Amino acid sequence: MVHRVAVIGAGPSGLASIKACPDEGMVPTCFECTIHLGGLWRFKEVSEPNRASIYHSLTINASKEMMCYSDFPIPADYPNYMHHSKILKHLKLLKQYLQTNLLYCRPDFSRTGQWEVVTENRDGQEQRHVFDAVICCSGHYTYPNLPLKDFPGTDTFNVNVTQILQSDAGAER
Template sequence: MARRVAVVGGGSSGLACIKCCLDEGLQPVCFESSDDLGGLWRFKENPEADRASIYHSVIINTSKEMMCFSDFPIPAHFPNYMHNSLIMDYFRMYADHFQLTKHIRFNVSTHCTHRLHSRFLNVFCKTVILSA
């Protein structure tokens, strides 16, 4: 039976972590407190309380060749310096290609973790209720 690994957050680092866990034969469970992946790169017209966000006009200041995942190049037709909406498109393509979203539990926030003994952690979570 594969070891389960807790991944906190479904942003760029969380997606890479899920992928690396899968590559190593581990069973990742990602806890994402919002209803979507992307982390800080996800623009919201009405920002959520206690959640960092970018502003609408953000364009990355790193070339696409330097910011892409090593195992999934950014499409050639994307501009070298991308608008945040294209970065989100890229993250979605990456997650879809490697089937990462099935390992993400959306609307679940982590509150604390503690070590049970040298090899295991307890992760305490709660489901986030979104108002309609």
């Protein structure tokens, strides 16, 4: 049974994962590389390196009823099709995240069946953590890190995973 779960990313998918884990008997710890939650919904005048940004006047094209969590509704006084600032304000109400920078995450399946997660705190000190599972919610608007050499057998896999992932990442830019 999986108990401790590392959730990588505090955007909408990471927050949804954090919210769902306790219902499944899992204890989540979220790692976010910025000091903010909300992921793409946090507008930035100047985009951060290797990250996309929404535009200042963006309004969502899905209704708030379709976008909200089933047990965490968006306030009734919010417009049906919200400006990005309202979405971020709503997401900030789910403040369960750990402010830290993820350095790397690697499986230790052969020995323990768990994951080693190494982080760096604000003071630059590395910390090692062990988790039973990892949920990667780093978003699809960042450049991928493909540590395929860490997964035995990828070189003999029938499909060239690297080319597919790189071409998908290039198409999104």
